[in-house]
Amino acid sequence: MYYIVLDLEWNQPVSRDTHAYQKYGNRLTSEIIQFGAVKLDQNKRIIDSFESMVQPQCYKKLHPHVKRLTSITQQAIDNAPRFPQVAEAFRQWCGKDGTYVFLTWGYDDMPALESNLAFHHLDTSWINRWYNLQVIFNQQEGTDSNQKALSAVIEYYQLEQDDQFHDALNDARYTGLIAGKLDLEQGFAQYKELVNPLIVGIRGFDPPLEQIRKQGIPNKKLIYTLPAVSTFLCPECKMTLHTGIRWVHQSGDKYLFLAQCPEHGKFLLRLRIMKGTGETFMIYRTAERSTPEMETEYHIREQRELERAELLKAKRAAKEEQQKDTIQTEQSSDDPSDPEQP
């Protein structure tokens, strides 16, 4: 088993008014422009590295903030290979699927990689297993649960910091050094209890029990009528458990549903609705075994959604009432004794 420590740098649209943002903004907002990774052996020694710039296809102009933060230049990305080529080279460098897990510093890199792969219609199944080392660091060093800058943790361990931060390969190497200080096996074993079960994202750290993908859905309304979205069969006994699923909004393009088999327990379903090519939509759905923590998070959102729906209903009723009043007031506006008159 290898550990692949990955760090990515990405570019953003310079402004929401740009043509590029209007064209791509609903499909991709963080466009990867640099890969940096190191491979660790079982003893957590760095045995190999991977680095590449990527030429952006959507947001070609380097955002001033990204330029300031990283050492990346416009020229460097202009002359770099494109994402599909770099992603394929990286995948090959990682090795055979199932022989490695990804380690990152923070929650952002793997979802960014996933959305860039999806944007280019590339396979995402090989980035299944990953762990945010911040979580393991916080637990094992007994610090608070806040996110910590890589530089602060390098300082904490009194490791040498000769290389500039916010360079993908340097950051991956620094993260690799931190991995060397942690008990990864123990961290992995406890990981599920340490993270907010819903933050981890659609894929999480365990491969899901079930994955469904559909592309080329011609319109959004149609999505919820698709059996792939609206029904659920127990992954164990294949019994149809739910039809006409009412999804609960998680955040952004993510939705959740808690399914239950009388025989095999509860499953958390996750749904993502994304823009596909042209005017079409695509969906990605997974099922995993739910945990009590997930169920709590789910019910909080479900409750919030119910309350919001109630509020909306009340508002609508009040508005109708008001309209009725206005009509009545207009009819009786010659009556100066009307107490409702402002």
Ligand SMILES: [Zn+2]
């Ligand atoms: Zn079942």
